[in-house]
Amino acid sequence: MAYTKRLDGRKFDEMREIEGKVGVVKNADGSAMFKFGDTVAIAAVYGPKDLYPRFMQNPKKGKLRCYYDMISFSVNERKRPGPDRRSNEIGLVTEKSLTPVLSLENYPNAVVDVFVQIVQANAGTRCAGICAASLALADAGLDMKDLVCAVSAGVVDGKVLIDIDKYEEDVEGMTDIPIAILPRTGEVSLLQLDGKVNREELKEALELVKKVSKKIHNAQKKALQEKFK
Ligand code: CDP
Numbered sequence: 001m002a003y004t005k006r007l008d009g010r011k012f013d014e015m016r017e018i019e020g021k022v023g024v025v026k027n028a029d030g031s032a033m034f035k036f037g038d039t040v041a042i043a044a045v046y047g048p049k050d051l052y053p054r055f056m057q058n059p060k061k062g063k064l065r066c067y068y069d070m071i072s073f074s075v076n077e078r079k080r081p082g083p084d085r086r087s088n089e090i091g092l093v094t095e096k097s098l099t100p101v102l103s104l105e106n107y108p109n110a111v112v113d114v115f116v117q118i119v120q121a122n123a124g125t126r127c128a129g130i131c132a133a134s135l136a137l138a139d140a141g142l143d144m145k146d147l148v149c150a151v152s153a154g155v156v157d158g159k160v161l162i163d164i165d166k167y168e169e170d171v172e173g174m175t176d177i178p179i180a181i182l183p184r185t186g187e188v189s190l191l192q193l194d195g196k197v198n199r200e201e202l203k204e205a206l207e208l209v210k211k212v213s214k215k216i217h218n219a220q221k222k223a224l225q226e227k228f229k
Contacts (some may be wrong), residue, residue, distance in 0.1 A: 003157040007167050015151065015163040017214055020131065020223035022139040030140025032223065034132035036151070036163055037160040040120040041128035043136040048110035062107030068129055070118040081099040090126045091116075097130050097150065097180040097190035102142035104175055112142065124152045127178050130190065135220050139227065147220050148189060149213035150180035153205035155197045160204045177202070179209040183217040186210060 006012065016037030025031035028044035035041075053056045068090040073217045094116060102112070114136065116129035127150035134148040154164035155175040161168070169176055175195025181188055188206070197205070 003159055003171065006161060007171075008165065012159060012161045013208055013212070018216060018219050020135055020219045022135055022223050022227045028134045028136070028140075030138070030142070032132045032135035032139055034128050034135060034220075036124050036128050037040060038120050038122045039124050039128050039142050039165075040118070041125060041132040042117045042119060043129065043132035044115045044117075045112060045133075045140040045142075046108040046115075047112035047140075049113075049140070050113040051109060057109040059108045059138065061104040062110040062112060064095055064102055064104060064114065065170055066091045066098065066111050066114045066116065066133065068094055068116045068118075068126070070121055070125060074118050074121040090116065090129070092158045092192055093126060093190055094133060094193065098137065098148055099150055100187065100189050101134065101144050101146045101182060102137065103145065106143045106150065112137070113141075114203055123164055123169045123176075124178070127151050127180070128228075130180050131216060135223060138220075138224055141159065146182045146184045147217060148180050149216035149220070150178065150190060151209055151212060151216060152176055152178045153209055155195070155201045158201065158206055160201060164207050177205050179206065181210060181213045183213055203228075 019035045022032045024033045025044040030045040033042050068087050072079050114133050118125045130150035154161045175197050178192045180190035
């Protein structure tokens with residue numbers, strides 16, 4: 001059956017409601033929440049602080065470490081608590097997508113730890129986590145060149161749609177493409193692909209993500225302004 005209408009009635013280029021907020025974890029050096037509809041991520045930043053064991057220190061630049069966790073009660077069927085292969089992978093891609101914006105050369109011998117917790121999950125959690133983490137790094141006052149805006153595009157039946165939810169992700173033939181963009185330069189710092197696409201579809205997905213990333217960027221700026229105005 002052709003995919004002519006989205007299951008929740010959204011337009012193909014329409015994201016779910018987004019919202020950002022900073023300063024949500026009191027004891028962290030920086031923190032933020034970011035939502036895509038009912039997908040909710042909280043990020044907490046600790047550091048920069050001295051990196052131990054000392055042999056891991058680099059006098060030329062600091063280290064970014066990201067941890068991702070989807071809390072047991074975040075999904076309908078209870079998820080087994082604790083790290084697994086998926087959370088290790090997402091922690092790693094979160095790190096890779098944030099590294100280009102951080103001026104780590106200004107933090108020799110130091111480490112910055114970022115903990116992303118998914119408190120509600122309905123697909124797109126790695127993207128919500130990346131949006132929250134970049135906001136939390138800014139909230140911590142770290143030297144940054146930009147924020148990072150991430151969202152998942154989906155491709156099915158030759159159609160490209162933005163910010164797919166779990167029902168859409170489970171549609172037969174759906175390709176999930178999480179993408180992170182640096183809004184000032186348009187640089188892509190994450191592009192994953194779970195399925196098949198052709199060149200045109202991928203180009204269209206990138207264009208669509210670039211277009212909606214302006215909205216994500218605005219929500220992030222608004223969140224920072226609300227705390228620091
Ligand atoms: O969340 P994201 O789209 O970045 O990653 P995914 O691995 O493609 O997971 C898609 C969705 O599957 C998650 O957002 C959750 O809603 C759901 N999921 C789940 O219900 N139980 C798990 N153990 C893992 C994922």
